[in-house]
Amino acid sequence: MSYKKELSPEEEALENALLPIINRLIDKNFENADDKISAKIAPLIGGAIREQIKNQKDDIVDALYPVMGNMISKFVTKSFEDLLNKINDKIQNGLSAEAIKRKIKAKLRGISESELLLQESSSAKIKAALLIHKESGSLLCKVEDENATLSDADMLASMMSAIRSFVNEWINNNESYKELGEIEYGGNKIIIEASGHSYLAVIVEGATYKDTYEEIRHVLEEIVSKYAQELRGFNGSYENFPKEEIQHSLEKLFLKTPPEATPKSKRSPLLWIIPTLLIAYLAYLFYNDYVDDQYEKRITSMIEQTPVLTPFKINVDVEDKIATITGKLPFAYHKQRVDELLEKVDGLKAVHDKITIIPTLTDPMQVSANIAYLIKGINLNKDNNINYTFDYNTLTLQGYLADEKMKRKLLQALHMIHGIHTIKDNTKIKVVEFHTNLYFKTASTKIDGTTQKKLLELTNIIKKSHTNETIMIQAFSDMIGNSKDNRELAKNRVQNIKKFLQKSNHLTNNIKIEIYNTPPAGIDPKLEPHKARCIKISLQGNKSNV
16 A cells, blocks of 8 residues: 655645756766666566566567567578579589589489489578577677678567576476477577576577587587676676677687589580580490390300200300301201301391311210210119219219219219210218117126127128218226226227127228217116116218218
8 A cells, every 4th residue: 555645835845846956867867877777777677578478478479479570581581582592503503513413412312303402402501699698688799690680689689588588487387497499480490508697599590400509509618618707797788798709609600601602604515515425325335235135145045946056055246246156066067057047137247157067076965865864774773863964075963872882883884975075073972870789788798699680780781882981889887896997898898899890791991989987978877787888889971971
């Protein structure tokens, strides 16, 4: 509740006398102390704006919208015009080396040239940078691009502070503390990077990437680290404020500027005549190679479809529509058949027939038939499985045979076929598998009837298959009694088995012996002592076998 104190007649007369003088002094003081008054009033205005935004958000938005809208429209229009000018300039220079490079680059990326051109033209470009005091909203320093100046940077700084204060207050009331990071409009944005007592607002045109944000952050860090005391003590006066030094730091954001468009110059016709002639010449060479290749395929196909010529190796080479035929044939009749086929091919400039007649040349068809007959007889034995390829006097054998004896007989028979000059033998001997266990009584080395029967089975297999595989004999111990005595007992058992094998059928196979002081793996000598002292016999395939 407010009230006005009633004045006495003397006091009222004094007030009326002094009031005009005081008003003139106040007006005069305002005229002579603008900076001091601004410094005192600026914090009050900032606080008043924030309080107004808090209480009447809609009214503030309606009041600021026309001004902000016009400023944003000017920036968007100017940016769009610059983008169109860049694209038009690059299109007009479409036959330049840079344009050809761009076409290749677009193909490699799998995008259209227009899309690549738009990407290049829309790279990030900083238009203006404003350093603004957080508390008062005063514009501390600004740097602008020479082609895009701000009409009223102080007003923009005040509005930015008001918007930032409003958004931050709303965010803080709804969730954890966060700062307004950027404001987007059209293809532009205002990036806001805040510190303790100030924040940096950067107006950017085009696409922004990680490097842009890092560069803005780096510049603000540099300013804060150098002038932290000045920023903290700013009271609205610029008298001792390092404005020029901060401006130099902000100018670093504008160092990375796009190269200016090169002036248009008259191009020589050679710039497009020479590449065109080169492309035409390369196309001519590729076309000739394609035509020659088609002639080769056609002539080769005709020869392969002629039965009397199929067994023989005839080479066809076509270069610049000139066919060269080489090979060996047994009779002049065969050469005549080749000439007749070539006469049916239209479009050839010339034919060079370099076929040689060799009367003693063996008919490959007959040689192949003899080989097939012999291999078929060998494969009647189920233990043999031989495949072969015969390519003009060279025979290649693959597969496996039952034993070495069978292999020697096959090679001897093949060498007797006239017309085979070279035999490539890749055959292998089939592995004969045999595994058995022999058991002895305690402290006994005697070979009983069961053991003799198993050993005879082994000798019969070796004799029948003619295999030269190694006989492996492994002796184990039941670990009952002295280990030295057990080892000597195992040696005697192995020697008896070896003598028996060598006497039976006069075996010449290599015998390999291994003696162990332990039972076989998985055998418990206490539960199964007879299996623990067993003798294992098996056949091991040599490296030359399968």
